[in-house]
Amino acid sequence: xxxxxxxxxxxxxxxxxxxxxxxxxxxxxxxxxxxxxxxxxxxxxxxxxxxxxxxxxxxxxxxxxxxxxxxxxxxxxxxxxxxxxxxxxxxxxxxxxxxxxxxxxxxxxxxxxxxxxxxxxxxxxxxxxxxxxxxxxxxxxxxxxxxxxxxxxxxxxxxxxxxxxxxxxxxxxxxxxxxxxxxxxxxxxxxxxxxxxxxxxxxxxxxxxxxxxxxxxxxxxxxxxxxxxxxxxxx
Amino acid sequence: xxxxxxxxxxxxxxxxxxxxxxxxxxxxxxxxxxxxxxxxxxxxxxxxxxxxxxxxxxxxxxxxxxxxxxxxxxxxxxxxxxxxxxxxxxxxxxxxxxxxxxxxxxxxxxxxxxxxxxxxxxxxxxxxxxxxxxxxxxxxxxxxxxxxxxxxxxxxxxxxxxxxxxxxxxxxxxxxxxxxxxxxxxxxxxxxxxxxxxxxxxxxxxxxxxxxxxxxxxxxxxxxxxxxxxxxxxxxxxxxxxxxxxxxxxxxxxxxxxxxxxxxxxxxxxxxxxxxxxxxxxxxxxxxxxxxx
Numbered sequence: 001x002x003x004x005x006x007x008x009x010x011x012x013x014x015x016x017x018x019x020x021x022x023x024x025x026x027x028x029x030x031x032x033x034x035x036x037x038x039x040x041x042x043x044x045x046x047x048x049x050x051x052x053x054x055x056x057x058x059x060x061x062x063x064x065x066x067x068x069x070x071x072x073x074x075x076x077x078x079x080x081x082x083x084x085x086x087x088x089x090x091x092x093x094x095x096x097x098x099x100x101x102x103x104x105x106x107x108x109x110x111x112x113x114x115x116x117x118x119x120x121x122x123x124x125x126x127x128x129x130x131x132x133x134x135x136x137x138x139x140x141x142x143x144x145x146x147x148x149x150x151x152x153x154x155x156x157x158x159x160x161x162x163x164x165x166x167x168x169x170x171x172x173x174x175x176x177x178x179x180x181x182x183x184x185x186x187x188x189x190x191x192x193x194x195x196x197x198x199x200x201x202x203x204x205x206x207x208x209x210x211x212x213x214x215x216x217x218x219x220x221x222x223x224x225x226x227x228x229x230x231x232x233x234x235x
Numbered sequence: 236x237x238x239x240x241x242x243x244x245x246x247x248x249x250x251x252x253x254x255x256x257x258x259x260x261x262x263x264x265x266x267x268x269x270x271x272x273x274x275x276x277x278x279x280x281x282x283x284x285x286x287x288x289x290x291x292x293x294x295x296x297x298x299x300x301x302x303x304x305x306x307x308x309x310x311x312x313x314x315x316x317x318x319x320x321x322x323x324x325x326x327x328x329x330x331x332x333x334x335x336x337x338x339x340x341x342x343x344x345x346x347x348x349x350x351x352x353x354x355x356x357x358x359x360x361x362x363x364x365x366x367x368x369x370x371x372x373x374x375x376x377x378x379x380x381x382x383x384x385x386x387x388x389x390x391x392x393x394x395x396x397x398x399x400x401x402x403x404x405x406x407x408x409x410x411x412x413x414x415x416x417x418x419x420x421x422x423x424x425x426x427x428x429x430x431x432x433x434x435x436x437x438x439x440x441x442x443x444x445x446x447x448x449x450x451x452x453x454x455x456x457x458x459x460x461x462x463x464x465x466x467x468x469x470x471x472x473x474x475x476x477x478x479x480x481x482x483x484x485x486x487x488x489x490x491x492x493x494x495x496x497x498x499x500x501x502x503x504x505x506x507x508x509x510x511x512x513x514x515x516x517x518x519x520x521x522x523x524x525x526x527x528x
Contacts, residue, residue: 004423005528007503010473012423017468031265044261044270046471046494053471055261127469128267129495131374136469192366197266 001030003067006053009043011063013052013070019138019166021124023050028203033073041066047202048127049136085122085205087235088170088185090161091216092118096184099149103163103180106146114182115210117141123168125204133172133190133198137206140166152178159184161208172198186219187233199233207235241362241393242308246386250302250344252448253386254372255363258291263367264494270474271371272490274352274449274513276506278316281407282356285313285333287400293363293370295355295386299516301344302386304355306336310396311358313403317350317410317514332404333358350410350514351447358400362393374450374491414440414520417508420528422476422500424467432460436501436523441485443519449491452512454521459483462499472496475504477523487512 006012013030016023031047034054041061046053056066092100092115103114123137130136140163148164153176156162160171162179171177172190189199200206211219222228246253256279259272273279274296283292295302301319314321314330321328322343328334336342344353363370372383386392425433439456446453460483472478476488478498487504488496489512502523504512515521 005420006423006471006500007420007473007475008505010471010503012471014423014470019468035265044264046264046473048470048495049468051468051470053473055264055473127495128265129469130267130493132266132268134267197268202265 001026001071003070005063008063009058010053010055011067013054015050017050019049019126024124024126024203027052030070030073031202034070048129049138083203083205084201085207085235086199086233087207087209088161088187088189088233089211089215089219090119090183090185090208091211091213092183093213096157096160096216097182098157098160099162099180100182102149103144103146103182106180107144109143114144117144118163118168118182119208119210122205122207125200125202125206128198128200128202130169131173131175132192133200134169135189135198135200135202135204135206137168138166140168142166146180148178149180152176156181157184159186159188161185184216186216186223188223239395240308241395242306242310242359244357244392244394245305245307246302246388246390247305247341248303249386249388249390250297251300252298253302254296254449255293255361255370255383255386255392256296256372257293257370259371259490260367260369264471267494268367269374269491269494271369271373271449273354274490275316275354275510277510278352278514279354279356281331281405282313282315282354285315285331285403285405286311286356286358287397287403288356288358292356293361295392297344297353297355299347299351301353303344304342306340306342307338308396309338310336310394311399312336312342313356314353315356316353318348319353320345320348321353329404331407333400333402335399335402347516349412351516352513357392357394359394359396362395410514412519414522415511415515416522416524417504417511418524418526419477419502419504419508420526422502423470424462424499425501427499428460428462428479428501432462433501433525436460436479436485437525440520440522443515443517443521445517447515447517449489451489451492452487452515453480454485454487456484460485460501462501465499466497467499469495469497472500473503475506475509476500477502477504489513 156177164179441454
């Protein structure tokens with residue numbers, strides 16, 4: 001763990017610079033420790049893949065004071081896991097698999113092999129960012145690694161499930177984006193009008209389940225009718 | 236006791252990008268929410284002081300081309316920041332002082348003369364709802380979700396006016412049009428850059444490109460800065476961070492930027508310097524000065 005100044009009102013806490021679930025576990029421990037401290041000196045915390053950025057109030061605490069307080073935090077003990085696993089239904093069929101051809105070309109896999117690889121493992125929420133509710137999920141099976149699109153889309157459809165290098169994600173809103181789109185979820189993953197803005201928090205596990213176009217529309221309907229059981233997403 | 240009837244501000248024309256801003260929302264960046272908030276805190280605080288509103292109170296932030304606002308009811312306002320040739324009922328009005336507004340007055344703006352962003356404070360309690368403890372508008376890509384994006388034509392803001400105050404005014408130097416020197420702290424990846432590249436970064440002039448908004452400013456220098464390696468694993472971004480893109484040009488990260496990014500962070504602007512850059516337009520030149528810490 002290396003602590004460095006980041007301007008005059010923030011510090012950067014770097015862990016070993018790798019995208020790795022064990023290293024991310026240390027990020028989570030450190031982040032949760034800082035968050036639980038609930039100190040007025042700490043204005044905001046940004047946990048990421050292998051770093052934590054802390055914004056502090058220099059009128060309350062100096063950089064050196066905060067640094068020495070945080071350096072004494074014992075990292076490396078296993079914290080009681082409160083991880084949730086969230087299962088997201090995805091339709092990988094047309095009209096949603098917008099970049100399937102490009103992904104097939106880049107990976108030399110069949111459409112079914114791509115779906116199988118994407119749904120085979122659980123992904124860790126390494127970081128929340130880009131836009132509210134956007135969870136950076138990893139790591140993708142190496143057979144699925146794709147370069148980003150040469151020209152980003154101006155507006156990615158809401159709910160698009162996409163991949164880029166070792167990462168996968170769901171676009172919570174229609175935003176510009178350069179990731180390769182392989183499907184779409186009928187589940188609204190972020191709702192800024194609700195107290196819990198996003199379905200995901202950093203440290204959660206996410207699993208994708210392949211659904212048919214018929215099932216996709218059934219879920220859309222039941223969400224509209226307010227009969228959708230949101231609890232079933234948590235496995 | 237009589238219930239106080241709010242006065243109304245109606246946006247007859249919305250202006251180029253007019254938003255409600257306060258000090259922004261801190262503490263929710265772990266959920267990927269940008270900080271938001273006044274781009275030029277100093278001017279916003281001054282506007283609120285001129286109408287004796289509390290600090291961190293909401294104001295309108297006007298960008299480049301101001302709106303046209305009709306007032307329904309008398310109130311006191313103040314304008315600070317960029318000089319956009321403000322008028323009341325077509326007659327020029329002064330900045331940096333308390334202005335008395337009469338019922339049916341129309342506040343308009345002309346040509347942008349200096350700076351980029353003007354702050355409009357209105358004395359009293361604004362009838363708005365907070366989201367995540369702030370009134371600040373969200374970046375455009377997520378406004379579909381919330382009502383607090385840039386203001387639209389016909390939109391109305393209600394304010395319960397407080398008792399009038401004696402006029403306040405302040406003389407402040409006008410916003411410079413010439414080259415601006417901005418002192419910076421060293422960024423987390425400062426030492427990853429070759430000393431010759433650091434020298435280049437501080438040695439050359441940068442020009443504001445046509446990309447300058449609440450998310451950030453893309454700058455252009457004659458010589459590109461090479462960073463080795465190109466990118467880092469995505470890590471926290473705070474307003475004021477200066478990143479070097481893969482094309483070797485600096486991006487200054489500002490209030491509405493995403494909370495993480497992957498470019499090398501060479502330097503960081505402090506709050507005062509952010510206020511300066513928030514008032515700079517396309518074509519204007521600036522140079523960074525190493526504060527050596």
